[in-house]
Amino acid sequence: MTALRPRAEALAEPLPPLLARARHLAAGVVLGEHGRRRPGLGDAFWQFRPARPGDPARAIDWRRSARSDQHFVQEKEWQAAQAVVFWVDRAASMRFASAKNGETKAGRAALIALSTSVLLVQGGERIGLTESPAPPARGALQLERVAAALADPAMQDYGAPETATLPRHSRAVFLSDFLGPLEPVEAALATAADRGVTGALLQVLDPAEEAFPYDGRTLFHSVGGSLEYETRQAGDLKARYLDRLAERKARLAELAHRTGWQYHLHHTGDAPTSALLWLYRALEGRI
Incomplete structure (x- = not known):
């Protein structure tokens, strides 16, 4: 039991800063006079x-x-609380950051998801995670639960959305680099469509994954260490890599369009505010 304490403290350490950053980021967003209010069933x-x-x-x-x-x-005023569930990829590939001491894709995805959750809770909505057996809920305590879960990394190289507990007729947000196999993503979107769930795909990439600034002898390896490839002419791979990446982004956009979702690309080198605004408006159906 004593040996578990340092691990537990290390796991909990990122929680307050992440939640504080999310609240600070959400506080800087101007949503307009009415926020998520709209006409509908209610008493007000x-x-x-x-x-x-x-x-x-x-x-x-x-x-x-x-x-x-x-x-x-x-x-x-419309007063039926909407359930919004998040899948935030925390697999090994998301721990990549090309810049020294730069923000990882996992950190940026968690920040955007939690900041959006702060805004949703302020609007009276219910939030949750796709992998959680507990139903989406409101309030500050639920925000803390979500933040704690986002601090727990996954072990596999690439993540896949979980849909076993996806509530019917809810909204969903998938945040990932989407660099792993796309079949699980396609299956998850098909399941969501069957349950009347719509939402948004937010692809989070590091700037180096877009620019491919490598040349000469280079050793590529996955963050988890399970894949490795060495080449003496990395520059010769650039054109093929960029073509494959463009195909993947186009495939994600097509999957989103086909299932009534929205797709957006965000880079960790950009300010998170733009992604937060896009995501919030996408959930409101403004995009």
Whole structure:
């Protein structure tokens, strides 16, 4: 038991900084006057709108209509909490960072996912992780649970989305470099479509994975150490590599389009704010 304590403390150490960074990043996002509010079923007043043909007489707000030459209907605010679940790839490939002391893909993906979760919880939504058996929930305690789970790395070289507990008619976000086999991703999107789940794919890449700045004798190896390849002319691989990467990005975009999802590419060398705004708006259906 004593030997477990240092490991537990090391695992928990990134939690407060990650959550603090996520809250700071979310605080800098301007979502507009109403945030995620919209008309629908609920008890809170939303707005008045002109009456339309087919509106029943009982829907007319006669007090408001008396002040005008036309009839008005009072709309209520939509209050049904949406469930949004995240798959944040924490496999070995996501621990890559080309710059010394640079942010890893896993760190950036976790930051964006948790920052989005902060905004969703502020809007009254429920959040969760695809691999969690517990249902999505609201509140600060749920944010801490998600942050703690994101601090736990996976052992395999490449990750794959889990969909066993994906709630029906929820929204989902998959964050990964998507450099492993695409068949599990395609299967996960098919399962999501069968359950009426829509969402977003956010591909997170290191700038070096886009530029391929390698030449001469180079030893390539996976972060997990299971794959290794040595070449004396790395520059000769660049064109083929970039073609394969372009094909993969196009395939992800096509998969997203076919299943009603959204796709976006983000680089760890860019500010996370743009990805956070894109993702939040994608969940609102604005993109």
